[in-house]
Amino acid sequence: MSATMTRGGALTGTGILLGLALRRDRIKLPAWTLIIALFVPYFATVAARTNPTPEALRRTMDMMDVPMLRLFTGPSYGTGDLTVQRYLIAVYFVEFLLGAALMNILLIARHTRAEEQSGRAELIRAAVVGRHAPLTAALLLSVITTAVLAGLMTVTAIGAGLPAGSALLFAVATAATGLVFAGVTAVSVQLTEHARAAAGIAGGVLGVVWVIRGAGAVQDTEGGGLTWLSPLGWSQLTRVLADERWWPLGLSAALTAVLVTAAYALAARRDLGAGVVATRSGPASAPGWLRSPAALSLRLQRSSILWWSGSLVAGGLVFGALAGSMRDGLATDFLDAGPDVLSGYLSLMVVGMSFIVGIFAILAVTRLRTEEVRGRIAPLLTTPTSRWAWLGSSLLVTAAAAVTLLALSGLALGAGAALSLGDGGYVGELTGAVLARAPEILLLLAITLALYGFAPRAVAVAWAVLAYGGFVRFWATDLPAALKALSLFDHIPRMPIEGFTPTPLVTLTVLAAGVTLLGLYGFRRRDLDG
Amino acid sequence: MTPAIETSGLVKTFGPVRALDGLDLSVGSGEIHGFLGPNGAGKSTTIRILLGLMRATAGRATLLGGDPWSDATALHRRLAYVPGDVELWPNLTGGEAIDLLGRLRGGIDAGRRDELIAAFQLNPTKKGRTYSKGNRQKVALVAAFASDVELLILDEPTSGLDPLMEAVFQEIVAGLKDAGRTVLLSSHILAQVEKLADRVSIIRQGRIVQAGTLAELRHLTRTIVEAETAAPVTGLPALPGVHDATASGARVRFSVDAEHLDAAVKHLGAFGIRALTSHPPTLEELMLRHYGNERHYGNEGHYGDGAAA
Numbered sequence A: 001m002s003a004t005m006t007r008g009g010a011l012t013g014t015g016i017l018l019g020l021a022l023r024r025d026r027i028k029l030p031a032w033t034l035i036i037a038l039f040v041p042y043f044a045t046v047a048a049r050t051n052p053t054p055e056a057l058r059r060t061m062d063m064m065d066v067p068m069l070r071l072f073t074g075p076s077y078g079t080g081d082l083t084v085q086r087y088l089i090a091v092y093f094v095e096f097l098l099g100a101a102l103m104n105i106l107l108i109a110r111h112t113r114a115e116e117q118s119g120r121a122e123l124i125r126a127a128v129v130g131r132h133a134p135l136t137a138a139l140l141l142s143v144i145t146t147a148v149l150a151g152l153m154t155v156t157a158i159g160a161g162l163p164a165g166s167a168l169l170f171a172v173a174t175a176a177t178g179l180v181f182a183g184v185t186a187v188s189v190q191l192t193e194h195a196r197a198a199a200g201i202a203g204g205v206l207g208v209v210w211v212i213r214g215a216g217a218v219q220d221t222e223g224g225g226l227t228w229l230s231p232l233g234w235s236q237l238t239r240v241l242a243d244e245r246w247w248p249l250g251l252s253a254a255l256t257a258v259l260v261t262a263a264y265a266l267a268a269r270r271d272l273g274a275g276v277v278a279t280r281s282g283p284a285s286a287p288g289w290l291r292s293p294a295a296l297s298l299r300l301q302r303s304s305i306l307w308w309s310g311s312l313v314a315g316g317l318v319f320g321a322l323a324g325s326m327r328d329g330l331a332t333d334f335l336d337a338g339p340d341v342l343s344g345y346l347s348l349m350v351v352g353m354s355f356i357v358g359i360f361a362i363l364a365v366t367r368l369r370t371e372e373v374r375g376r377i378a379p380l381l382t383t384p385t386s387r388w389a390w391l392g393s394s395l396l397v398t399a400a401a402a403v404t405l406l407a408l409s410g411l412a413l414g415a416g417a418a419l420s421l422g423d424g425g426y427v428g429e430l431t432g433a434v435l436a437r438a439p440e441i442l443l444l445l446a447i448t449l450a451l452y453g454f455a456p457r458a459v460a461v462a463w464a465v466l467a468y469g470g471f472v473r474f475w476a477t478d479l480p481a482a483l484k485a486l487s488l489f490d491h492i493p494r495m496p497i498e499g500f501t502p503t504p505l506v507t508l509t510v511l512a513a514g515v516t517l518l519g520l521y522g523f524r525r526r527d528l529d530g
Numbered sequence B: 001m002t003p004a005i006e007t008s009g010l011v012k013t014f015g016p017v018r019a020l021d022g023l024d025l026s027v028g029s030g031e032i033h034g035f036l037g038p039n040g041a042g043k044s045t046t047i048r049i050l051l052g053l054m055r056a057t058a059g060r061a062t063l064l065g066g067d068p069w070s071d072a073t074a075l076h077r078r079l080a081y082v083p084g085d086v087e088l089w090p091n092l093t094g095g096e097a098i099d100l101l102g103r104l105r106g107g108i109d110a111g112r113r114d115e116l117i118a119a120f121q122l123n124p125t126k127k128g129r130t131y132s133k134g135n136r137q138k139v140a141l142v143a144a145f146a147s148d149v150e151l152l153i154l155d156e157p158t159s160g161l162d163p164l165m166e167a168v169f170q171e172i173v174a175g176l177k178d179a180g181r182t183v184l185l186s187s188h189i190l191a192q193v194e195k196l197a198d199r200v201s202i203i204r205q206g207r208i209v210q211a212g213t214l215a216e217l218r219h220l221t222r223t224i225v226e227a228e229t230a231a232p233v234t235g236l237p238a239l240p241g242v243h244d245a246t247a248s249g250a251r252v253r254f255s256v257d258a259e260h261l262d263a264a265v266k267h268l269g270a271f272g273i274r275a276l277t278s279h280p281p282t283l284e285e286l287m288l289r290h291y292g293n294e295r296h297y298g299n300e301g302h303y304g305d306g307a308a309a
């Protein structure tokens, strides 16, 4: 190390910074890589379980080979001679590419721009550390992590029954996309002053190339011309388990090289802490309506609510539209549908929407905790705003948002189903079915709030409540009734496959109200942190 | 006059840490009260209890005649608070934050708001996440000063401000005093409190070790005397209350306890005084003595309380 120190170049100190980064991420990165790699056997098992016979697998694959679904999964290869492994690659490859890309986006943003934004980079750069050392250390960290990911994925893919050569190609192709997005983020962090914005730009690029790849797959099952314009497409164009070829990954490598070069060039042209794009200014005074804790809560959650609404509506439309292909028959254990496949599918989607809105509810309360520890609610609570008023109005805004999200996703699901099935009645039916699940979300929200009120450090336990509900609902359907009853999500009838009964709705709503009061009481009597 | 703030025997523990250890603080109405102590002494903890953000483990606190915990909402109508570490909402502009806090406090004087923004040279159109520490502090200061309240609680409010802005701050606080407002001003920057405060309480390890007017506190401590005399001074170190005497030729320098100043100067007179300067101790010296020599002064810690009543 002392040799690099004395040379005094732009890369001085890279080794030390890399060591620091590895130490800081010693939990995070192994977790990311391991979890992504374990999805290989997981998806393989799900595919095998839900399609126990070759005929079932064939039928599912044929059903998936419609333009709408190819947008999500394609392009795909070698599905003529279908195996579980080929099915795995054809249907799930994109998810691994997204995982590797996200891991690298967050990694680079965290170790470059977030450090500058927090001011820690200033301390570091004032030491004997070269101008380009932080970026280089971050990129090396991403190379190391991505290599580990590729290694693990090769092993798990072999475990899932892929030949060693194909497993390696699959893993390296995934890694190639990961590194492209390390490059994309290395550029985006030069552009803005804020890590979140930089990650957002890179995420936006990921979304765009995802769509381009999908559009190519809509053109042609094996990828049309558009697929060649997307880095995600390049990884899939290696045709894993068909007539395999490595050379499309050369495109990924070349693009990565170009992006990294651009990142260094931009970094050399800007000041520490500054962005290439200047930050916009906002209004000098608050709009008239921003005058209550509820208004503030709405203002703070506004963009998040809009984002959730957009995603749920898009998801609802797509899942609803798939109902048409379901009608033609897909009897699987997974859907637990009994004789009525279509209703089973729709009920599953309804329950799924409710779970997703549950994620929103927990995140909203977690956000309150962040506000607290960051010291942003002390200024509010030292105005005449009481703790009741602050937490109560935040809760009301979140509850109203959650119910709105349920309504929107029900509408979208219903509209999609109505269009694909040619029956307008589904709009009302599915909107009602999703909205009827509001009490379970309100109870989940109330429980999260009570945790926040009494044991703020344990708010994350709410995730276990949601996860237990998902486990019981989707995997452990033959659990004893008493254990099932513990789940929040097994009481409200699954419409449309089950009929409406009001009792559980009333019970859950009353419970939610009681637990909410308890949570408010807890918050009123505890010390504020931060 | 009823005190604006009164605590007795206030205790706050965080697990094994005893942040406040029987704190007795008294702040009169209409006074600027300096709340001085080193980092970790318990200033912020005291303030958070006074604001009802935390509950004391033991002891009693009264704020504007009410209970800081149970009457929090009613009391907060009458006060404004500036924390030491101001955090703003990342995607609200400074101007929006000022308006919001002002409105939650029951209204904001738009004219005064704009004056203050100009005085502090604050750009209100920047997003919260882009402000430096000093600018975040300015946002909180503008919001506090623009609201019409009787009590201001300021916790190290100028730790991020430059000297020019510090002067602006002092001018505004001096104006508040003329308007009859009460200010609790916590700080570890002694010069700041020295200029503004009517009375001072010094906190160390969760206790008030001394309280009183600056004059009273100075009275407690030593004066530094430098003199030039016709004949070399002898016998000085033997005098009661004289410390650190040094002589070089006709010049002497020593410090002397307040009650022995008279005798020491008379002693000098016998040698023919040519030049004499004396200066009172600065608050630094005052605190240093406390923290450096606790045993000596510990018993007299509440001297100022009696004298000021």
Ligand SMILES: Nc1ncnc2c1ncn2[C@@H]1O[C@H](COP(=O)(O)OP(=O)(O)O)[C@@H](O)[C@H]1O
Pocket: A529, A530, B014, B017, B018, B019, B037, B038, B039, B040, B041, B042, B043, B044, B045, B046
């Ligand atoms: N929430 C807390 N948890 C644990 N210890 C705390 C907490 N808040 C303050 N302390 C401790 O209490 C003592 C007093 O802190 P504080 O009141 O912030 O001091 P000051 O404001 O005078 O610098 C310190 O030792 C600090 O570490």
Ligand SMILES: [Mg+2]
Pocket: B040, B043, B044, B045, B084, B155, B156
């Ligand atoms: Mg403090």
